[in-house]
Amino acid sequence: MSEFRPVTIAVFLVLFIGISALGFVATRWKRGDLHQLDEWGLGGRKFGPLLVWFLLGGDLYTAYTFVALPALMYANGGAGFFAVPYSIVVFPLVFAVFPKVWAICKEHGYVTAADMVEGLYRNRVLALLIALTGIVATMPYLSLQLVGLEAIFAGMGMHASVYLFGYEVELPLLVAFGVMAGFTYNSGLRAPALMAIFKDILIYTTLIACVVIIPARLGGYGAIFDAVPVDKLIIPPTPDNSLGPQFAYATLALGGALGLFLYPHALTGLLSASSRDAIRRNAIFMPIYAFMLALLLLLGFMALAAGVKQMPEFASGFERFGDIYAVPALFNYMFPDWFVGVAFAAIAIGALVPGAIMSIAAANLFTRNVYRAYIRPECSAAHETQVAKIFSLLVKAGALGFVTFFPETSVVQLQLIGGIWMCQTLPAVLMGLYIKWLNSTGLLAGWTAGMVAGTLMAAATDFKNSVYELDVFGLAVPCYSAVSALVLNIAVTLIVSMIAASRQEPVPAVAE
Amino acid sequence: MSIKKRPRRKWANWLLLIPCIAALWTPAYNFVEPRFLGIPFYYTWQLAWIWLGAGITWLVYQLAWRGVEDE
Numbered sequence: 001m002s003e004f005r006p007v008t009i010a011v012f013l014v015l016f017i018g019i020s021a022l023g024f025v026a027t028r029w030k031r032g033d034l035h036q037l038d039e040w041g042l043g044g045r046k047f048g049p050l051l052v053w054f055l056l057g058g059d060l061y062t063a064y065t066f067v068a069l070p071a072l073m074y075a076n077g078g079a080g081f082f083a084v085p086y087s088i089v090v091f092p093l094v095f096a097v098f099p100k101v102w103a104i105c106k107e108h109g110y111v112t113a114a115d116m117v118e119g120l121y122r123n124r125v126l127a128l129l130i131a132l133t134g135i136v137a138t139m140p141y142l143s144l145q146l147v148g149l150e151a152i153f154a155g156m157g158m159h160a161s162v163y164l165f166g167y168e169v170e171l172p173l174l175v176a177f178g179v180m181a182g183f184t185y186n187s188g189l190r191a192p193a194l195m196a197i198f199k200d201i202l203i204y205t206t207l208i209a210c211v212v213i214i215p216a217r218l219g220g221y222g223a224i225f226d227a228v229p230v231d232k233l234i235i236p237p238t239p240d241n242s243l244g245p246q247f248a249y250a251t252l253a254l255g256g257a258l259g260l261f262l263y264p265h266a267l268t269g270l271l272s273a274s275s276r277d278a279i280r281r282n283a284i285f286m287p288i289y290a291f292m293l294a295l296l297l298l299l300g301f302m303a304l305a306a307g308v309k310q311m312p313e314f315a316s317g318f319e320r321f322g323d324i325y326a327v328p329a330l331f332n333y334m335f336p337d338w339f340v341g342v343a344f345a346a347i348a349i350g351a352l353v354p355g356a357i358m359s360i361a362a363a364n365l366f367t368r369n370v371y372r373a374y375i376r377p378e379c380s381a382a383h384e385t386q387v388a389k390i391f392s393l394l395v396k397a398g399a400l401g402f403v404t405f406f407p408e409t410s411v412v413q414l415q416l417i418g419g420i421w422m423c424q425t426l427p428a429v430l431m432g433l434y435i436k437w438l439n440s441t442g443l444l445a446g447w448t449a450g451m452v453a454g455t456l457m458a459a460a461t462d463f464k465n466s467v468y469e470l471d472v473f474g475l476a477v478p479c480y481s482a483v484s485a486l487v488l489n490i491a492v493t494l495i496v497s498m499i500a501a502s503r504q505e506p507v508p509a510v511a512e
Numbered sequence: 513m514s515i516k517k518r519p520r521r522k523w524a525n526w527l528l529l530i531p532c533i534a535a536l537w538t539p540a541y542n543f544v545e546p547r548f549l550g551i552p553f554y555y556t557w558q559l560a561w562i563w564l565g566a567g568i569t570w571l572v573y574q575l576a577w578r579g580v581e582d583e
Contacts, residue, residue, distance in 0.1 A: 085535035086557045089567045092528035095569050168538060220549025234542050234554045246538035280577055287566035294559055 008156055011341025019198045023183030025190035047272045049281040054196040056269045057289045063148030063351030073300025073322035077232025081297055085253035086360045087290035090260050095283035100433055113267055114369040115155050120432050123440035130425050131369035134264040137363045137418035142399040143411045145351040151321050152344045155328030176205045180296055181396050184356045184391050192356040199353050202346035211295050214302045214334050227305035243475035248467045259409040259423040262360035298310035303330040363392035413463035420458055423482035424450035427493045442497025450489030457481040524575035531565030
């Protein structure tokens, strides 16, 4: 653990408390009737391009991103840079596809992807499966935000724990999560949207400081790259009879990009836009985040060049958190105490904002597609919203329980498999917008095939590796399991849809 | 500005594939040399395509979607 630094902690607390307080007063902002689900859970679909931009940035660049992705570079070198091509692909995709999704959801009052699937195919089972996939995949993602927070608290030397029901729970984590639960319950999506603006200001400040101050102290970018072993600078060479790690790199980027906007929290951000044009214009400016992300990844190399792992004061942190401790250690080593407080506050708010959006998104799914669909179909809008607010608390409590009862490594493994599962909802959510003859029989078959294949491939690597090497007629094809499972999923969907359609009268699609 | 309902020049949407290919076609950029300001080519290429991708998306917006409002 790092030493206790009063200045760092004071700056951190002032920023953290100030920005969290904004979350509570956000109810007054763009005022609406918070007893309606799309007011609480989508901010009334009133957010313009700039605000959606902040909200999506808040969504996608999370505390976990901040510590885990540089750690990937730190450990694996250039092959860990795939988050950059992934973000280059994702924004044209958003531009091309999601205005259409937004329009359908707006026209019919849909709040979730599962709403849309039910509207398109009139199949409740399929909608339920899509909703459950979303909820299950979001949970570990939310838990990872807590892991990010833990690393930050450890980096500041804040260590205190309480015993709840015989389990040791980190006190700072408990407090931070209580704050998040409070403002989410109170203000809905307005809270993270307003906080995201201030979060971005902090993160930009931190990153600019990082890319200016750290290279200056390490002797320039050339020196940083020189500190990385040459064979780790780029993707390793391709072996004979294999498409090699370069192919794996491309599929990781593609699969990430395809899966990203299927995640409930990302879709929630998009649906809160006030128009299709807001989404398009927002997609043009999203690359600013991508550039920020790229700089962030390079922090991994900076940590390597600075040699933080060899420093005795950080040994215990590395021992507990592994390589994700590299960034907190780098900040501690490079910056004066007060600025470490700013940087850590940026990351901590960076956990609360997406954490809030994720729990809202999961709550929207549960309320609309499980509670109202199966438990109380006749419930009023106010009752529905109340259920969503309570479920958002339960999701967060679950995530907290998760990081308390399970080791951090298993949370990471669940996140990995969550990403693979999330991708399998693509045919149901997006393909039907373009291919009119798809039907629910085909989509159910495809989803099942994709989920089973994806899970088996992940299990074959003991849930340690998201890339599984396929053998295609003697050629080794290392491929991100989400992508190979999706290919199978799409093939099964198309074939079974065709067979099913020829046997019965097609059910006409409702949308459009 | 007059409000048009339909996008113009729909072909422009295909331009969006360019940054995707540039980002995913790894053999095009998996090299250390030449370096740019000390930054290996691998990183220079990918960093550059972030901005080129944004530029192309902007171009598509201007060509096809600008002024297209829906409701």
